[in-house]
Amino acid sequence: MKGIRQLADRLNISIGTVSRALNGRPDVNEETRRRVLEAAAEFGYVPNQSGRSLRQGSTNAIGFMIESGNSADNGDNFFLGVVDGVHSVLSRHHLDLVVLPCSTEEDPAQYVQRIVARRLVDALIISATHRKDARIEFLDKARIPFIALGRSGTKGTYPWLDLDFEGVANRAIDRLVAAGHRRIAIGVPSNDINLGFVFLDACKAGLARHGIALDPSLVIRAASSEQGGYQIAHELLALPEQPTAVVLIYEQMAIGLYRRINEAGLRVGRDLAVIGFRESPLSRFLSPTLTCFRMSLRDLGIALGESLLASMPAYAEIYPQGIVHKIWPMELVEGESDALAVAGR
Amino acid sequence: MKGIRQLADRLNISIGTVSRALNGRPDVNEETRRRVLEAAAEFGYVPNQSGRSLRQGSTNAIGFMIESGNSADNGDNFFLGVVDGVHSVLSRHHLDLVVLPCSTEEDPAQYVQRIVARRLVDALIISATHRKDARIEFLDKARIPFIALGRSGTKGTYPWLDLDFEGVANRAIDRLVAAGHRRIAIGVPSNDINLGFVFLDACKAGLARHGIALDPSLVIRAASSEQGGYQIAHELLALPEQPTAVVLIYEQMAIGLYRRINEAGLRVGRDLAVIGFRESPLSRFLSPTLTCFRMSLRDLGIALGESLLASMPAYAEIYPQGIVHKIWPMELVEGESDALAVAGR
DNA sequence: CGGTGTTCCGTAAACGTTTACGACGCTATA
DNA sequence: TATAGCGTCGTAAACGTTTACGGAACACCG
Numbered sequence A, B: 001m002k003g004i005r006q007l008a009d010r011l012n013i014s015i016g017t018v019s020r021a022l023n024g025r026p027d028v029n030e031e032t033r034r035r036v037l038e039a040a041a042e043f044g045y046v047p048n049q050s051g052r053s054l055r056q057g058s059t060n061a062i063g064f065m066i067e068s069g070n071s072a073d074n075g076d077n078f079f080l081g082v083v084d085g086v087h088s089v090l091s092r093h094h095l096d097l098v099v100l101p102c103s104t105e106e107d108p109a110q111y112v113q114r115i116v117a118r119r120l121v122d123a124l125i126i127s128a129t130h131r132k133d134a135r136i137e138f139l140d141k142a143r144i145p146f147i148a149l150g151r152s153g154t155k156g157t158y159p160w161l162d163l164d165f166e167g168v169a170n171r172a173i174d175r176l177v178a179a180g181h182r183r184i185a186i187g188v189p190s191n192d193i194n195l196g197f198v199f200l201d202a203c204k205a206g207l208a209r210h211g212i213a214l215d216p217s218l219v220i221r222a223a224s225s226e227q228g229g230y231q232i233a234h235e236l237l238a239l240p241e242q243p244t245a246v247v248l249i250y251e252q253m254a255i256g257l258y259r260r261i262n263e264a265g266l267r268v269g270r271d272l273a274v275i276g277f278r279e280s281p282l283s284r285f286l287s288p289t290l291t292c293f294r295m296s297l298r299d300l301g302i303a304l305g306e307s308l309l310a311s312m313p314a315y316a317e318i319y320p321q322g323i324v325h326k327i328w329p330m331e332l333v334e335g336e337s338d339a340l341a342v343a344g345r
Numbered sequence C: 001c002g003g004t005g006t007t008c009c010g011t012a013a014a015c016g017t018t019t020a021c022g023a024c025g026c027t028a029t030a
Numbered sequence D: 001t002a003t004a005g006c007g008t009c010g011t012a013a014a015c016g017t018t019t020a021c022g023g024a025a026c027a028c029c030g
Helices: A004-013 A015-022 A030-043 A049-056 A077-093 A108-117 A134-141 A165-177 A194-208 A226-237 A251-263 A297-310 A340-344 B004-011 B015-022 B030-043 B049-056 B078-092 B108-117 B132-140 B165-178 B193-208 B228-235 B251-263 B297-311 B340-345
Strands: A059-069 A095-103 A123-127 A146-149 A161-162 A184-190 A218-221 A247-248 A274-276 A289-294 A325-328 A331-332 B061-068 B095-102 B123-127 B146-149 B162-165 B186-189 B218-220 B245-248 B274-278 B291-294 B325-328 B331-333
Touching: A004 A030, A004 A331, A015 A030, A030 B095, A030 B165, A049 B049, A059 A077, A059 A108, A059 B186, A077 A123, A077 A297, A077 B078, A077 B095, A095 A108, A095 B095, A108 A134, A123 A134, A123 A297, A134 A146, A146 A297, A161 A165, A161 A194, A161 A297, A165 A184, A165 A247, A165 A274, A165 A289, A184 A194, A184 A226, A184 A297, A194 B165, A218 A226, A226 A247, A226 A251, A247 A251, A251 A274, A289 B162, A297 B297, B004 B015, B004 B030, B015 B030, B015 B245, B061 B078, B078 B095, B078 B123, B095 B132, B108 B123, B108 B132, B123 B132, B123 B297, B146 B228, B146 B297, B162 B165, B162 B193, B162 B297, B165 B186, B165 B193, B165 B245, B165 B274, B165 B291, B186 B193, B186 B228, B218 B228, B228 B245, B245 B251, B251 B274, B297 B325
Parallel strands: A059 A095, A059 A123, A123 A146, A146 A161, A161 A325, A184 A218, A184 A247, A247 A274, A274 A289, B061 B095, B061 B123, B123 B146, B146 B162, B162 B325, B186 B218, B186 B245, B245 B274, B274 B291
Antiparallel strands: A289 A331, B291 B331
16 A cells, blocks of 8 residues: 555655665765655655565564463563563664563474564564573574573573572572571472572572581472462471571562461461562562562663673674673562561570 | 475475465365475474565564553553463464553554554554544554454444443442442542543442532542552542542552551551452552452453454454454452441441 | 366466666766 | 766565466366
């Protein structure tokens, strides 16, 4: 209907010139360019993306693959916050952001392959990286620019951004040890999301610095949900020698854990110290309020977007950092759930 | 690299036959089709979406436009839940879902125009409809299939899905009136999102059924955030004749409202009855727990996706409902924030 | 055996862009 | 004046599909 052809006819010039004018090519008279831009605005012409993509082999779109399905129901707004930041970076460069939800039923690696083969996007952001992540192997081999939100055990030269699990683990452990705790349990996810292993290792290292060896029976694997937290508390209570403190990787776990502790007639912060990982809107409404760690999701998204662009040859001169491996810092939010009163025991 | 050309050469047949075989056309020998499908799978061939879109003028993608930026920071997981449901419907029909975040700085109508002109998607889901929504006018006129999540004052024959504001308002008002309340305040958004007006009208009608006229000074407009809730409480406390109950359109408002009420030395549920709108993970952790209304975000998303497809000619035989206007029911969740004890006053 | 229909496949023209290439007119220089 | 260079523009070929059209091969029927 409204193609470059019609616009060119209307101006009595060739489509080549129109295209050059619109794309800011130097070999076009400035007066002509002005006329073209004016007519395009008035005519409401916007280049058809399919034609454009077909010709130049790139789509001007970046994909952000998120796992939908499991996280939505427990109030996890993590992705939406990050998406916002990424979007703000990309829009500066006239890039579209398309969020690609991958349902839990579908194999993430196959999904990525399909997306790439169809040339839906020029580059990808993947999240929820696994210990061994087939998506990374594929993208690395196919030479598709991408960045991982979350480290992975899969080796390669790809860029990634990850949360400061080491920093969080160290501060959490230091805090608990300083309060006199020795038997500290760790609640990690039961699937093979990589962050669980990273965090567990970091906690181990944190304990080791204080000369404490982590008792394997104190590592509880559970679903990253309220139910998972309930289960963690349940298993801990059943232990012959109970811990005095627990560190949880997902804040949603805290809800169920609190509930189970209450059911046992005990109280978090008095009978069991709890430290959560990421702050959520809930943290300060739990009773007692949850000690956890804070970050700006939007800023994380911005860093993520910029780091991805930095790894793309086409943006090398704007973001000259190249391949980036970045650890995102988090800030302690003191709550009452690990009150020092516990130390006395 | 891996085009239909290469696949055809490899099989020693023409690209036309390959295309027909892959697209399930009847005029191809079944044995040939089998060979093609097999070779495509082995070769890893997937049709290039740009070429395909260009040729047939449609992209096999549905856009879901969400407003990012403001809602992300207060734990609103509304969109992610809905996206999940929509995605599950679309993937059944081999349609891609692309989430298009529109930053608050950008004009939503212009954003929609750009997306449509570039032919990025075949159809659109728009949300956060305004009283007078330029996007709807544009899409209706341009004859782009779309569905609105939320009614709008803008007339037209477009399909929409909306929450049951009338049902919620009636039940909330009935409950409060039954408990003896007469001065009932309403907290609505200060922008021109249409749901604010719909909800306010519904509350007015609900009150009218009990012979109560809504005092205009009891309608407080504020931001849909914790700060907005704080402001609502602040303004209510400053009123010469204070209300005994308040109904809030956004659950995030409850947080700030609780805070301001506490600061005044009063207590929600005793000195002021509060009913929220949509249940959030927070609702049951507020103290007192918030009375509000529940729904399944995923099911809402499924209905949304199916209703959109029903309005698209290409899917008329699968979803024969046609243009749908649907009200999504919500279920009361009793909390303590509107405890009947308030009635005594 | 001619005619008609069916089944299957190849050919080539689109779809809307971008861009390499060459052409044209003009100016400056030798 | 001839020539080179520069600025500007038109021409046409791609990009990877889908699909209308026609043709070949074959079967069937009168």
